Structures are given as C-alpha cells and as structure tokens.
Amino acid sequence: xxxxxxxxxxxxxxxxxxxGLLAAIFREEPSEALINExxxxxxxxxxxxxxxxxxxxxxxxxxxxxKEALALEFTRLFIGQxxxxxxxxxxxxxxxxxxxxxxxxxxxx
Numbered sequence: 001x002x003x004x005x006x007x008x009x010x011x012x013x014x015x016x017x018x019x020g021l022l023a024a025i026f027r028e029e030p031s032e033a034l035i036n037e038x039x040x041x042x043x044x045x046x047x048x049x050x051x052x053x054x055x056x057x058x059x060x061x062x063x064x065x066x067k068e069a070l071a072l073e074f075t076r077l078f079i080g081q082x083x084x085x086x087x088x089x090x091x092x093x094x095x096x097x098x099x100x101x102x103x104x105x106x107x108x109x
Contacts, residue, residue: 035067044059
C-alpha cells in the first residue's frame with residue numbers, strides 16, 4: 001500500500017507519549033519535578049518544534065512560584081470554586097408552606 005510500518009509505529013509512539021504527557025498534566029496539580037521536566041531541553045525543544053508557547057514567565061519565574069500559579073489554576077479549572085460547585089438539593093426550602101421541587105410546589109405533611 002505504500003505506507004511504511006516504521007513510520008506508523010513512530011506516529012503511534014509519538015501519539016502515546018503526547019497522551020501520556022497530557023494525562024500527567026491533568027491528573028493532579030503539577031509537581032516541581034513535572035515543571036522541571038517541562039522546562040527541560042527535551043520537552044522545550046519539542047514545544048518549540050510544534051510552535052507551542054508556554055509563556056515567558058513559565059521559563060523565567062522560580063519553580064516554586066510557577067508551581068503555586070499552576071496549582072491555583074488547576075484548582076480553579078478542575079476542582080472549582082466552592083460557592084459555584086456546592087452540591088444542591090432538589091428540595092429547596094421556601095418561605096411558604098412547602099418545598100419547591102423542580103419548579104413545582106409540594107406541601108409539607
């Protein structure tokens with residue numbers, strides 16, 4: 001068919017490594033080790049080749065500051081703010097006799 005099996009294997013390996021990197025980034029708050037790996041020559045070279053820019057601050061700020069900023073961003077994106085994502089009951093109390101249930105009124109017994 002003209003498709004080189006070595007090329008297909010290389011593409012599959014690259015895809016697997018990319019998914020592994022994304023899983024490591026999204027699994028938990030970034031550690032200092034992960035930040036150092038992302039800043040290292042292997043990944044920074046790969047990012048440059050793909051025209052991916054992580055921002056000047058990512059490379060210039062001290063690792064603990066980057067870790068703190070990424071931890072806050074991770075929490076905001078994946079855990080959420082407490083006042084927005086608090087679990088709510090389907091039964092909301094009202095000032096009248098009863099409870100609002102999905103928009104309807106159900107009297108207390």
